[in-house]
Amino acid sequence: MKDSRGYRAFRVVNVVVLSLVVVVTMYPFVNILAQSLSSEAAINAGQVNVVPRGFNLQTYEVVMGDRAFWRGYANTVLYTVVGTAISMFLTTCFAYAVSRRHLKGRTFFITFAVFTMFFNGGLIPNYVLVTSLGLNNTIWAIVLPNAVSVFNLLVMKTFFEAMPEELEEAAAVDGLNTYGILLRIVLPLSKAVLATMTLFYAVTHWNAWFQAFLYLDRADMFPVTIYLRNMIAGVTTSTSMQATTESAGQVAANIQSVTMVLTVLPIVMVYPFIQKYFVSGVMLGSVKQ
Template structure:
C-alpha cells in the first residue's frame, strides 16, 4: 500500500478544515434559527438564545400549524413544485436528446440559438408584457411555463447523453426501435443520476422562488409559500399586519418569524438524503463527458 507523503497529508487536512468551516457556516445559522423558534419570548427579548433553545416553547409552531393560511400555501407550493419539476425535466429531455444525433439538420444553429439565451434576456418589463398578452397573470401556470427549461441544465443532460455509448442506440435502430423508443428504453433508464440531479436543481429553484410570483401574481390564493413568507416579514412594520400575524410582542415576533422560516425551509432539505447518492455522480459525469 502506497503511503502518502507528509506534504500530501497536510494538504488533505487543509482541505478537510476548509470543508468543516464551510459546513459550519451553513449549519450554524440553521441551528440558531431552530433554537430561536423553540425558545421562550423572555429569552429572545434578553438576547440569550444562540445555539440551544432556552425556555422550551412550541407556541410559535402551534400558531403556524393552526393558521390554515400557512398550511394551504404549503400544500399549494408542494403541488406547484412537483408539477414544475416534472414539466421542466420533460422539456429538458426533449431538448437535449435530439441534439446528440450527429445527423440532425441545423444542429449547430440550434446549439447557438439555445446557448445565446443563457447570456441575453429581454428584461423584466418585456417579460411582464408577454405574460400579460398571454393571459397568464394571476395564473399558476405563469410560475411553471416561463421557467420550465434551463439551458445550463439542458447542457448537463446533453453531455450525460453523450456519455452513453452510440452502439446501444445503433443496435436498437437496427432492431427497428424508433426515436422515442430509444429514449424511453435506453437513455432514460441509464440516466437516473442526471435526472435526480436536475430534479433537485429544478425543485429547489421552484421551492425557493418568489420573485416571479411577486411580479406576476396578485391573488393571495395563488401565493407560493415563499412569497407568503416574504410578504409577512416585509410588512411587520405595519401595526395592523404585525398584530394580525402575531408580531406585536417583540419576543413572539422573533419566535414566530423563526418558526415560519423553519416551516418553509425544512421540507426541501428532506429531499437531499434521497438524491444524495445520485447527486455527485450526475453533476460530475454530466459536466465532463462530451
C-alpha cells in the same frame, strides 16, 4: 507505499479547512432552528446562538394553525410538482435532440439556447408578454416562463453525448424508433442525471417567489414563499392568527424563524434520498468523456 510528510500535512489542512467551511455553512441554519424554539426574552436579549433558550413550541402552534400558511403550502406543492414535470419533459427532449450529432441545425439550436443564458428580454417585456397572453393569476405564469434552465440543459446534453452510440444502434436494429430508444434505452440509463436535474428544478420552483409576487394578485394562489416574504418584510400581521394578547410578543419574536424552518423542511428531507444520484449525476453530465 507510505504517504509523504507533505501529503499528510495537506490532508490535515484540508480536513481543518473543510470542517471550518461546514461550521460556517451550517451555523445560519442551526441558529434559525434554535431561534424558532426559543423564548421571546432570550431572543430579544441576544442569548440564542446554536442552542435554544427558554424552549417553547407556541409559535409553531400558531403558524401551523394559520389557514393561509397551509393554503400557501398546498399551492407551493402544486407549483413545484407541475413546474418540475414540465421542466423535466422539455429539458429532456431538447437535450436528447441536440445531443445527436447527426441532427441538422444542431449548432444553431445549441447557440440559441446558450444565447438566452446571457441575454433576455428583461422584466418589463416579460411582464407585458405574460400579461398579453392572459396568464396573470394562473399557475402557468409561475411554471412556464422559466421552464427550461439552459445550465441543466447543457449538463443533460453532455450526459447523453457520453452514452455509447452502439447501444442506440443496436436498439434501432431491433426495430425501436427514436422515441422507443429514448424511453426504453436512454432514460433508464440516465437515472443519476435525471434525479439531479429533478432536484435542481424542484428546489428552484419551491423557493421561487418573485414571479408569484409579480403575476399573482389573488391571495388564495400565493405560494408559501410569499407568506414567508411577507413575514420577513413585516407586511403580514397576525390578524388571521388566533394568538392571545399575552402570547403576541412571543409569536412576534420568532415567527420568521418558525416560518423559515417549516418552509425549507420538505426540501431538506428530500436530499438524503437522492444523495447517491446527486454527485454522480453532476459529474457525469459535467465532464465530457
